[in-house]
Structure formats: C-alpha cells, structure tokens
Amino acid sequence: MSIEELKSLLESGRVNEDQDVIRTYSDDWTGRYKGFTSTVIFPHSTDEVAKILSWCSTNQVSIVPQGGNTGMVGGSVPLNGELIISLRKMDNVSFSNTNKNQIVAEAGATLLKIQNLASERGLIYGVDFAARDSATIGGTIATNAGGLNVLRYGTTRRQIISVEAVTGTGKIIGNLNGLEKDNTGYHLPSLLCGSEGTLAIVTRAKLQLWPEPEETVAILFGFNTIEDAVNLTEACMTANTEIIACELFFQKGVDLVRESYDLQPLWDNKNSIYLLCEFAGDSGIFDRLSVNVLGKILQTHDSVLVATTDRERQRLWQYRELHTVAVSQKGIPLKLDVTIPLGNLPHFLNSIDTICDNINPLSSPYVFGHAADGNMHLNILQSEPNVAEMEEEILKFVVSLEGSISAEHGIGRAKAPYLHFQRNEDEIRLFREMKKAFDPEGILNPEVIFSTGN
C-alpha cells in the first residue's frame, strides 16, 4: 500500500503532498485543534471520491472529509495523521432541470455561491451565517448547520431534498431526484444530515430554494434584563409571522467588536442587552409591525434602531456577526454551542458568569446567539487550566435545563466525551452499528461523535 498506488487511480494533480499547502488544511478555524497529515486529496467528481474511499477501505487508511474547514468542534482536522479529502474542487452549482425552485450543488460549493445563483431567479437559500463565503454545502449538510434564519426556514435538514454520497467502502448511494415526496424506505438526506462525515462523504445535493422577500426590516432593541429580551422574542414568534431572525447579544461582546473594528456605540443609554430582530415579507412591513404587538414598544421604548435599507441593516448586523471573529482575535476560546428551552433561557444566561467565575475567576465568557431557537454560543476566553471542568459543568447544567449540548455545530471531537450526557447506552450502541453498516472498516472520521469512553 502506498500513496503512489492511490495516485495511479486518479487524474494527475489530485493528490497534494506539499507541506506548505497541507498546513493550511490541517488546523481548524478555532485554533484549538492542530492536526498533521502527509496528504490532502482533491477529488473532482463523485467517481473519484468513490475510488479514493474504496482504496482507503481496502487498505484501512483513515480519512477526514473537509469542506471549508470552518467547523467549530474539531471534526475536520486530522489529529492522528489521517488523510484529508477536501471537497473544495467540487463546487459546481446549477439550477435543477426538473424543478425551478431547486439547485443542484456539488459538496464544495460555498453558501455564498449558492445564494448568488439563487438570487438570479429572485430566490434565496434558507441557511445563512457569517462564514457564508467559506462554509460548503457538504460541511453544512454534515453538521446540519443552522444559522440566522432557522426560525423561518429551518436548519439545513429542511433544505435538502435529495443527496448523493459515497460510503466508507466507496459505494455511491442516494439520488438527485428532487422529490419532496419519496417514501421509499429510509430517508438518506435526513440520515446523512448531521452525520459529521462519519457515515459517508456527501458529494452532491439538491436543495430547496425559497422566494426572496420583497422587503426586509431589521430592528435592534436594547433592554436592561434578559427576561425582557426573551419576552420580546416570544412575543415576536407568537404574533408575527414575518419574523425571520432574532439574535441576542450583550454589552461585553459589543464592546469587544467595537474595540476590534472601531465601530460607533449603538446608543448612549445603559441598555446593555441587545436583541436584533429581522422581519421579511411583502412591502409595508414596518406599517404592519406598528399595529401589532411591537407597535407599543416601537413607540415608547428608549433603545430602538430601525434599519430598512441594505446598508443600514448591514451596519446593525455587523455588531452581531463580528462577535465570533472578534473573540477569536483575543485568544482561543472554549466554544460551547448549546440549546436551552426559551423558558429556561433567562436562568441559564443569568447563571453563566457565576459558574465560570467559580471554576476559574480569570475566565471571561462571551455569550451571543440565536434567541428564538434558544441557541446560545458560549465563548469562554482564559478558561485554562480548567477547560475540561468548565466544559463538563456547563454541559451538565444545560442538560439539567432540558437543553441540548450541541445545537448546530455538532459533536465532532470536542463533545464526543459528553455524548452520553444526552444519548443513552442503547442509542449510542445503535449509532455505532449504523456507522459500521456505512463504514465497516471505520476509516471515516474515526474519532468524531464517538469517543473511546462512550
């Protein structure tokens, strides 16, 4: 067995062994996971992916599938010298021939590329978030990515109509028939969505597009208490069908973003809890908002900024979207992406500082996230040397509040030791058996989702 043998099965230029190139693929976005490998392979077609996986399976060579490498849980990094299969060269996108509202995308196409094509027909793709210019459709399927508009369009799982993939033995499975109704046995798009590259490599998908709204309005509210912000979130969800995003963030994060990007303060008063709501629909949104539950708040509340043009909206959004990068510029944070039921969210948020402080008084938590989904991103700087203790304590707290230890980033390597907090023994055994059926040699992302302890 040698890489030369694999090379001989592929067109030239597919296998890269240049360490300068490899270095840019072997560490993750967060800086927490630093991997190493001898080789990055760049297939150009599903058939090539199949050849590579068949060879790897026969020779028991472990591999890590990689898209944009923007994942947050260390799933795309070769920590044990696995080969990397990068899907980046497979990035074609085109409209479906059989359904005007669907796109066919190769796994390496970025979210931005998909959105740009969709907009040519006045359509949008339902999943969007700050890493849109690097995160790929394969990676977003593998992690069941959520993002900013889950409230309206759902997570990635709801956007995939059909999927094509290659199993750990090199078998091509799935189809691109684009049929919403296709109850022929197990539903592969659902199964592969969120499987984090442990069952198969996604090569192509057919995706649902949605009509582009005529108008979009963003409103930033400032509050003094988390309870008030959560109450407004619930009110928006109950009373307003045009709500599309509802993002929560705090003064500490805004200060960090302002410091990193030299931005103006949002307002002079003391309201330090920010809720950025976006509404999208037919034109006249603001008039309709003024007469529903938000009307009174809009008229009487101190801290309200309304953005109706793209430029104004982008100005407000940058205070939220730049949080992730601004935190990473300060250091390598412990990242915990969790969901809490809305009713328990105030208690969770009011407790986090104390929990961190009790474990390590030097730690510095930043919290922000998708309020309507109860999905909070905790970024804790200076958590060393108590990272594991802090991680465990917070995830246990999440479970005690009936939340989920992974909202949208997946389990990856980071949370593999904690899978049993959420999944019982029988479930984990079944997961392992499923993996074995797809990947009998265990070559696909061997340490992702599962750890030796569970």
Ligand SMILES: Cc1cc2nc3c(=O)[nH]c(=O)nc-3n(C[C@H](O)[C@H](O)[C@H](O)COP(=O)(O)OP(=O)(O)OC[C@H]3O[C@@H](n4cnc5c(N)ncnc54)[C@H](O)[C@@H]3O)c2cc1C
């Ligand atoms: C600034 C920033 C903001 C973000 N915001 C959000 C957000 O709002 N919501 C959200 O959900 N995520 C968010 N993320 C996290 C990240 O972008 C997502 O997890 C995304 O889905 C990863 O896509 P990727 O192509 O970079 O995948 P990678 O990081 O390359 O891989 C992620 C996982 O998928 C597997 N994988 C990749 N491609 C394939 C494939 N073709 N077949 C099978 N498995 C594959 C990998 O092995 C790995 O386990 C954010 C990241 C950044 C940097």
